Amino acid sequence: MSRSYLTDEVTLRSWLTTTDHKRIGILYALTITGFFFLGGAAATVIRLQLLSPDGHLISADTYNRLFTLHGVVMVWFFLVPAIPTTLGNFLLPLMIGADDVAFPKLNLFSWYLFLAGGLLTVLSLVAGGVDTGWTFYTPYSTLYSNSNVMLAAMGVFVVGFSSIVTGVNFIATVHMLRAPGMKWFRLPLFVWSIYATSLVMVLATPVLAISLLLVIAERVLGLPIFDPRFGGDPLMFQHLFWFYSHPAVYIMVLPAMGVVSEIIAAQARRKVFGYAFMVYAILGIAVIGFMVWGHHMFTAGMSPYASLVFSFLSFIVAVPSAIKVFNWTATLYRGQIALDAPMLYALGFLGLFTLGGLTGLFLASIPVDVHVTDTTFIVAHFHYIMVGGTVSAFFGGLHFWWPKITGRLYSEAWARTAAVVMFCGFNFTFFPMFIMGYLGMPRRYYHYPAQFQPYHVMASAGAVVLGAAYLMPLGYLGWSLLKGAKAGANPWDATGLEWTVPSPPPKQNFAVTPTVTTEPYLYHEEGRTHADARRLTPHRRQDEPAP
Amino acid sequence: MNPLARLFSAEPTTGAVRTDSIFLGVCVFAVVILLVVLVLVVGFTAVYRRGSRARRGELPKWLSREIEIGWTTATLFVALFIFWWASSAQFSQWTAPPGALEIHVVGRQWMWKIQHPGGAREINMLHAPLGVPVRLVMTSQDVIHSFYVPAFRMKQDVVPGRYTETWFKAVRPGTYDLYCSEYCGLDHSAMTGKVVIMAPGDYARWARSQPEGDSLADQGRASFVSLGCGGCHGPAAKVPAPPLNGLFGSQVALADGRSVAADESYLRSAILDPAKARVAGYPPAMPAYQGVASEEDTAALVAYIRSLAAPPAVEAAR
Numbered sequence: 001m002s003r004s005y006l007t008d009e010v011t012l013r014s015w016l017t018t019t020d021h022k023r024i025g026i027l028y029a030l031t032i033t034g035f036f037f038l039g040g041a042a043a044t045v046i047r048l049q050l051l052s053p054d055g056h057l058i059s060a061d062t063y064n065r066l067f068t069l070h071g072v073v074m075v076w077f078f079l080v081p082a083i084p085t086t087l088g089n090f091l092l093p094l095m096i097g098a099d100d101v102a103f104p105k106l107n108l109f110s111w112y113l114f115l116a117g118g119l120l121t122v123l124s125l126v127a128g129g130v131d132t133g134w135t136f137y138t139p140y141s142t143l144y145s146n147s148n149v150m151l152a153a154m155g156v157f158v159v160g161f162s163s164i165v166t167g168v169n170f171i172a173t174v175h176m177l178r179a180p181g182m183k184w185f186r187l188p189l190f191v192w193s194i195y196a197t198s199l200v201m202v203l204a205t206p207v208l209a210i211s212l213l214l215v216i217a218e219r220v221l222g223l224p225i226f227d228p229r230f231g232g233d234p235l236m237f238q239h240l241f242w243f244y245s246h247p248a249v250y251i252m253v254l255p256a257m258g259v260v261s262e263i264i265a266a267q268a269r270r271k272v273f274g275y276a277f278m279v280y281a282i283l284g285i286a287v288i289g290f291m292v293w294g295h296h297m298f299t300a301g302m303s304p305y306a307s308l309v310f311s312f313l314s315f316i317v318a319v320p321s322a323i324k325v326f327n328w329t330a331t332l333y334r335g336q337i338a339l340d341a342p343m344l345y346a347l348g349f350l351g352l353f354t355l356g357g358l359t360g361l362f363l364a365s366i367p368v369d370v371h372v373t374d375t376t377f378i379v380a381h382f383h384y385i386m387v388g389g390t391v392s393a394f395f396g397g398l399h400f401w402w403p404k405i406t407g408r409l410y411s412e413a414w415a416r417t418a419a420v421v422m423f424c425g426f427n428f429t430f431f432p433m434f435i436m437g438y439l440g441m442p443r444r445y446y447h448y449p450a451q452f453q454p455y456h457v458m459a460s461a462g463a464v465v466l467g468a469a470y471l472m473p474l475g476y477l478g479w480s481l482l483k484g485a486k487a488g489a490n491p492w493d494a495t496g497l498e499w500t501v502p503s504p505p506p507k508q509n510f511a512v513t514p515t516v517t518t519e520p521y522l523y524h525e526e527g528r529t530h531a532d533a534r535r536l537t538p539h540r541r542q543d544e545p546a547p
Numbered sequence: 548m549n550p551l552a553r554l555f556s557a558e559p560t561t562g563a564v565r566t567d568s569i570f571l572g573v574c575v576f577a578v579v580i581l582l583v584v585l586v587l588v589v590g591f592t593a594v595y596r597r598g599s600r601a602r603r604g605e606l607p608k609w610l611s612r613e614i615e616i617g618w619t620t621a622t623l624f625v626a627l628f629i630f631w632w633a634s635s636a637q638f639s640q641w642t643a644p645p646g647a648l649e650i651h652v653v654g655r656q657w658m659w660k661i662q663h664p665g666g667a668r669e670i671n672m673l674h675a676p677l678g679v680p681v682r683l684v685m686t687s688q689d690v691i692h693s694f695y696v697p698a699f700r701m702k703q704d705v706v707p708g709r710y711t712e713t714w715f716k717a718v719r720p721g722t723y724d725l726y727c728s729e730y731c732g733l734d735h736s737a738m739t740g741k742v743v744i745m746a747p748g749d750y751a752r753w754a755r756s757q758p759e760g761d762s763l764a765d766q767g768r769a770s771f772v773s774l775g776c777g778g779c780h781g782p783a784a785k786v787p788a789p790p791l792n793g794l795f796g797s798q799v800a801l802a803d804g805r806s807v808a809a810d811e812s813y814l815r816s817a818i819l820d821p822a823k824a825r826v827a828g829y830p831p832a833m834p835a836y837q838g839v840a841s842e843e844d845t846a847a848l849v850a851y852i853r854s855l856a857a858p859p860a861v862e863a864a865r
Contacts, residue, residue, distance in 0.1 A: 060733055133730050139707060140690040144656070144732060228708020229837055231823060234691060235706065268595070274615045299693060300704045301711040304641050308634055315626040322580075322622045323615070329584055330614070332591035334603040339592070347588060354584050358577035361626075365573060365633030367566040371700040374693060374728040438570070440697020442728040445736035449724065524605065 004407065004504040019104035020507060025090035026405075027111050032078050032086065035118065036470075039073035042066045044467060047429075047460040053450045060446040064131040065147065067444055071134025072152060076159050077118055079386055080248060083255035084201075085114070085166060087397045088194045090405060092170060094498035094505060095188050097179025097514045102172035110165035117159030124151035133444060135245075136211075138226035138237040142218040150220055153212040160205045160212075163251075167201030170194055179497070181516035185279070188496055188520050189272060192279050193258025196286040200247045200254070204290070208244035211237060235300055242293035250289040252386055253353075254282060256393030257324055260346045263400050264328050266494040267343035268335030269523040274327045281320035281327075288317040298369045307366055314364035321357050325350065336524075340492075341415030345396030348423040352388025356381060359434065376455075377437025380430045388426050395422070395473065402477065403491045407504040408484030414476035422469035428462025495522055559698050559719040559744065562640065566700035569633050576625065643714035647680035651763070651846040654685065654692035654705040656731055657738040662846055666766060667757035671740030673725065675717060676750035682714040684811050688842050693729035696742050704729055710812040717744040767851025770844045779832070788833070789826045795856035800827040814849045 005022045008014075015023060046066050049057045058066070089107065093100055101107050124130055130152040132141040141149050174187075174195045187195075215237070217223045224230030226237045265272045272278060294302060294310030328350055337343070359381045362368045372378060399415055402408070433441075436455035441448060448456070490499040497514055498505075558564045594601045650673070651662040661669045675681045685694055687707040694713070695702040703713035727738035745753060761769070771777060779788035789799075799809050802825040807813050816823055818840060821833040840848065 060736070064730075064733065064735075131732070137691060137730070140730075140732060144690050228706075231820065232708075234708065269597075274611060277615045277619075299702045301706050301709065304638065308638065311634055312630055315630040316623075318626050319619065319622045323619055325584060326618050327615075329587045329591070330611075332588060332595060334601070334606075335591070335595045336597045336603075337592050337595050338597045347592075350588060351585065354581060358580060361577065361629060362570065362573050365569055365629060366637040367562075367633055367700070368570050368573065370637075370702050371566050371570075371697070373702065374695070375697075440695070440724065440726070442695065442726045442736075444730040447736045449739075524603070 003506065004502070005507045006407075006504050008507045017108070019100070019108050021089050021093050021101050021104065021107060022405075022505060024107050024111055025086050025088075028081060028085040028089060028114070031111075031115065031118065032081055035073050035077035039070050039078060040467065040470060042070040042073070044463065046070065047463040049446070050448070050456045051460050053453050053456075054447045061131065063446040064133075064444070065129035068130045068133050068152075069125060072121060072130070072156065074386075075134055075248070075252075076156050077114075077121065079252040079390055080163060081114065081159075081166075082252075082390065082394050083259060083397065084170070084194055084197055084251075085111075087190075087259065087394075087401060088170065088197075088255060089166075091401065091498055092173060092191060092194055093177065094501065094509055095191050095496060096174065096177060096182050097497050097510060097516065098173065098177035099509050101169050102176050103169050106165055106169055110162045110169070113162035113165065114159055117155045117157070117162060119155075120158060121152055121155030124148040124155060127151065135241060136215055136237075137241075138215065138218070138234045139228070141215055142226060150216055153216055157209055157212045157216075160209050163201045163205045167198035167205070170198040171202065174198075179514050179516055183516075185276065186516055186519050188258075189261035189275070189278055189282070190255075190258035192282050193254045193261075196282045197251050197254045200251050200286050200289065204244045204247040204251070207240055208248075211240035211244070214240070235297070235302065238297055238300055239293070242296045243290075246293040246296065247286075247289050249382070249385065250285055252390045254285065256349065256353075256390040257282065259393045259397035259400070260328065260349050262494075262496070263342045263346040263396050264331050264350075265521045265523060266400070266492050267340060267346070268332050268337045269493075270331050270333075270335035271521040271523055272327065273330035273333070274323075275519070275521070277323060278327055281323045284320040285317060288313060288320070292317055295364060295369065296373075298366050299373055311364055311366050315361070318357065318361060318364065325354050325357070334524075339416075341410075341412060341419050342396045342400035344416055344419035344423075345392050345399060348419060348426075349389055349392040349396060352384050352392060352423070352426065356384025356388055359384065372437050374443055375437035376433035376441045376443055379443050380433035380437060383430045383433075388430070392422065392426075395419070398473070398477075400492070401498075402480070403487030404498060404503045404505070406481060406484070407487050407502075408480045409487050409491065410480035410484055411476045414472065418469050418472040418476070421465060421472070425462050425465030425467075425469050429459050429466050430462070432456075432458040432462075495520060557719060558700075559721060559723060560701070560715045560717050562715055563698065563700040565636050565640070569636060572632070573629060576629070643682040643712070644680045644716075647682040647714055648676065649682050649684060649850075650675070651843075651850070652683050652685040652694060652705065653688055653842045653846065654694070654727070654731075654738075655688040656690065657727070657734040659694070659725065659727075659738070659740050660843065662763055662843060663754060663757075664763050664850065665754040665757075666762045667754050669757075671725070673740065673742045674750060674753050675715075675742065675744055676747040677717050677720050677744050679747060680714055680716045682712060684710050684712050684846070686710050686815070686842050686846075690731045691729050692727045692731050692738065695726045695728035696723055697726070698723040699742075702728055710815055712811075720744045720746060763847050763850040764854035765851075767847035767849070767854075770840070770847050771851055774836070774840060774844070774848075776848075786832060787829055789829055791852050792855045795853045797856075801825060802827045802829075811849050811853075814852055815845055818845055818848055 005020055049055055049063055127148050129147060130149055131147045132145050132149055174191060214225050218225045224232050226232045226234045261272055292310060292314045294306055295314045298307050363381060402410060432455040436452045441452045487503045489502050501509060558567060649664055653660040659671050661673050685705045687705045689707060692705040693702055694705055699715050701713055701715050703711050705711060721744055723742045725740040725742050727735060778784060779786045780791050794809050797809050798806050800806050819837045820835050822831060825831055
């Protein structure tokens with residue numbers, strides 16, 4: 001038997017020059033973990049400052065730079081790459097029965113691009129930071145800001161190409177490298193979600209690149225592009241920016257939906273309810289998601305008729321998201337449900353994503369949006385989707401496939417505790433923001449009117465809990481790496497080709513190319529009784545390692 | 548009173564009443580959906596926990612198909628209903644009623660400058676009469692700001708290079724918070740102020756007691772002279788230039804074949820950047836006043852040109 005991808009070669013050089021999709025997934029995982037804690041540290045300082053309505057823990061200038069740092073790092077260096085480049089890289093070839101992605105060298109190149117973009121951005125921080133907000137709105141970013149806009153924009157520009165390259169690679173992989181018999185409608189939903197995400201990445205990211213180049217051209221070369229004094233239009237930038245940045249929300253959340261579909265099916269031992277509808281919903285979200293960007297601009301001074309169209313399409317895009325929530329719920333019906341750590345994260349995702357999605361209905365309603373846009377209501381809404389949704393799903397996926405990736409089990413008790421603490425901490429942090437947002441608390445405020453202090457104190461207290469929950473996995477997953485029990489090929493007794501290879505997988509993935517003959521998620525058969533189900537007791541209570 | 552209870556008990560404008568009713572309606576719907584999902588997830592997890600004795604087995608294919616189609620359609624109809632409800636409410640009140648009191652707002656880092664039609668000027672304060680629709684014509688001198696009065700549920704970005712507008716009709720006197728809600732740099736969070744709603748008589752008294760006696764239109768007339776506009780647009784001008792009497796509110800044929808309404812936005816751009824929208828039949832003789840006339844001068848000039856069409860609202864407000 002061939003050696004695992006981890007032990008095949010162990011030199012640093014072998015890691016930095018690897019073209020193995022699994023190793024590249026690990027490289028990404030390490031990199032984005034660094035960025036996650038960098039962005040998290042910025043959020044921590046912001047929450048501390050906001051404990052007091054007129055505090056001076058940091059200066060107003062530092063505050064503005066910190067929320068910009070938090071946004072830029074979390075969006076482009078954590079949320080966008082989080083699931084596709086780590087779990088996606090690792091699992092996509094395994095799930096479709098391939099030995100690697102279509103272009104392994106390109107895959108490594110995209111990691112180096114990511115690193116280069118990251119370094120440029122870190123450099124802009126070391127040089128003093130950026131104070132434009134992650135949205136880079138003109139003319140502030142081009143004519144008024146005295147900060148390192150160009151470096152940061154270049155960083156994001158470069159990392160955008162990493163996205164595009166990864167997207168192209170995944171699209172080619174899914175088209176070209178599916179194992180014999182792996183028809184489109186036999187693909188696991190995670191593969192579908194990564195495929196749809198890749199399409200969005202490839203189509204939307206170039207527009208981000210263009211808008212950032214235009215910002216740089218106006219700021220550095222003095223070309224009048226958005227400057228109204230020379231006939232430019234600052235709203236043009238917003239259109240360009242949101243043409244990318246709204247689909248980017250779906251880049252962040254579609255892979256999360258894929259992860260959750262896998263976990264719920266495996267932990268409920270039940271075929272995903274309405275598989276075909278789930279696929280159509282993924283594609284529907286990806287397509288309609290391109291046509292709703294204007295709902296970020298209802299108060300920007302856009303034509304009322306444009307607002308009407310964008311409002312309509314925003315309501316339409318809610319439908320496929322709702323269908324997915326209903327389907328996950330219905331998948332539980334008549335299942336054999338276990339509540340292992342990945343499932344707790346997945347159910348946490350379900351609740352938080354539902355609340356985040358429902359608050360989207362408020363924002364699609366123009367009069368309500370006019371009131372709450374640019375308040376903490378918006379901040380709460382998108383954190384429910386991106387943190388409550390995507391980050392929960394990322395942790396769920398990490399726990400679900402951890403045994404596959406590392407070959408080790410972790411402490412189930414610690415993992416469940418972290419999942420529950422994360423869910424509670426998240427709600428404590430962000431729910432108060434809905435309330436104070438409707439009361440009128442603007443976002444990006446360094447000092448604020450004293451009547452909002454109770455909500456800010458609640459949010460900051462919740463953030464402490466949330467921060468602790470994010471640190472916990474570092475401990476017990478680290479422990480698992482060193483002392484965890486061996487996992488075996490399929491600790492969850494799950495379907496899917498990735499579970500047919502040893503854990504951790506050998507370098508070449510499959511000794512023999514698999515042939516697929518059935519649809520996915522065959523967890524239950526007609527007439528199975530509860531007595532049969534007894535055999536499916538959770539898999540590893542006895543040999544659980546002490547944390 | 549706690550802020551949440553106060554929130555819905557004393558809405559100070561007609562717009563706030565409308566927005567809150569939509570908000571509460573969507574709230575009810577959202578809570579119902581959230582509860583349904585929550586109860587089902589918790590219920591299923593309890594009943595179908597691994598190893599429980601509950602009945603299981605596959606659902607007939609037609610049934611799951613019907614369910615899918617059912618909830619897709621239901622969701623679609625609910626979405627369309629909320630869209631119709633919110634949008635019709637918004638659309639019916641998008642523009643201010645005719646005869647609204649027009650107040651000019653200029654945002655800059657980091658203050659709000661207000662110009663009343665009667666000539667009064669204030670900073671970070673907006674006095675306005677009760678029961679009268681007030682139309683705000685706004686622009687920015689530098690970056691994008693946003694004029695936000697939470698109690699009114701009213702927000703409008705204030706964009707350099709153009710006029711944006713919004714309006715309100717207050718039904719309850721009082722003093723309300725004004726915030727800048729579009730991030731605008733260092734002191735963004737200090738760009739706040741107050742909106743004071745007073746009985747119309749009090750407003751008139753307040754306006755009269757302000758030091759600047761000239762109305763905004765009169766200030767515009769003074770600028771008209773000092774900037775030399777009269778050399779071409781005046782009665783004795785030798786140069787062919789579009790007449791300004793009766794211009795406001797009319798349709799203007801442009802040299803490029805378009806026809807535009809002569810509103811505040813058009814007049815502003817025609818003053819600052821006349822080449823962009825040249826009037827048909829006239830030579831491109833007018834210089835751009837970008838950088839020559841400030842936003843406040845421009846607002847006064849616009850008010851002056853508007854007064855040449857004798858609009859009733861400006862006079863009525865004095």
